[in-house]
Amino acid sequence: MKKLIWLVAILFMVTSVAGCASVQRKFTRKKKEVKAMPRVIQEKKYDIKPSPELYSKHFAYWQSWSSELLQDIGQNHKKDVRCIEELMSQLDDMKDILVQEKADGLQKHINRYKEIRDTIVNQDMSTMVMNTTRMDLDREDRIIKNDFSVKRIRNYIKKSFDGESPAQPAVAAAQAQPAVQAQEDKDIK
Numbered sequence: 001m002k003k004l005i006w007l008v009a010i011l012f013m014v015t016s017v018a019g020c021a022s023v024q025r026k027f028t029r030k031k032k033e034v035k036a037m038p039r040v041i042q043e044k045k046y047d048i049k050p051s052p053e054l055y056s057k058h059f060a061y062w063q064s065w066s067s068e069l070l071q072d073i074g075q076n077h078k079k080d081v082r083c084i085e086e087l088m089s090q091l092d093d094m095k096d097i098l099v100q101e102k103a104d105g106l107q108k109h110i111n112r113y114k115e116i117r118d119t120i121v122n123q124d125m126s127t128m129v130m131n132t133t134r135m136d137l138d139r140e141d142r143i144i145k146n147d148f149s150v151k152r153i154r155n156y157i158k159k160s161f162d163g164e165s166p167a168q169p170a171v172a173a174a175q176a177q178p179a180v181q182a183q184e185d186k187d188i189k
Contacts, residue, residue, distance in 0.1 A: 050097040050158045056150045058097070062090035066141050073137070074130040077120075084117045094148065102156040106148060109140055116140075 048054070069083035091110050095103045116136055123129055146152075 049160055052150060052154050052157060055094060055097045055153060055157060058090050058093045059148070059150055062087060062094065063145070065090060066137070066144075070134065070137050070141065073120075073134055074125040077125070080120050080125075081117075084113065084120055088113050088117065091144075096161065097157055098153065099156050099158055102148075102153065106144075109144055112136070112140055 065083050065087040069080065069087060072083075073080055088110060091106065091113065095106045095110065098106060116133060119129065119133055125133070
């Protein structure tokens with residue numbers, strides 16, 4: 001009996017020292033192989049031209065960021081900064097689509113938003129500062145919605161991003177009308 005106990009004890013020690021490698025391997029986590037992401041190469045350069053649809057898209061994004069900032073200003077500093085940065089980015093994109101005359105008008109509002117951004121970034125939002133900033137944001141929001149809505153801007157969109165397009169079509173047509181009328185008068189005589 002003592003030999004049997006010694007035999008079991010020795011067998012137990014040998015198996016615990018040597019271990020069961022296959023069982024140990026089975027339950028050990030394997031390192032995952034990192035698969036390289038395939039590179040996407042753009043073969044065709046897409047030609048994006050200014051259009052009312054593109055302006056409408058940027059205007060909708062601007063409205064979204066503006067309403068979110070107005071609704072949640074003062075609750076989270078990082079969110080306020082992100083909203084004002086995205087809002088200004090959309091305004092810059094809108095400005096790039098417009099003819100110079102309207103772009104200059106929009107630049108005044110962008111400069112006002114820069115002042116508001118500086119206020120948001122540099123100051124703690126006390127109740128007084130927050131209320132003043134909210135009123136400024138609300139005023140700029142109303143002005144831009146009124147003066148730079150998609151319906152009012154439709155005739156002030158550039159033909160291409162490269163150069164300035166001629167004056168707005170409605171004005172160009174109105175200026176051409178007297179010339180056409182004069183030509184018709186000549187033909188009648």
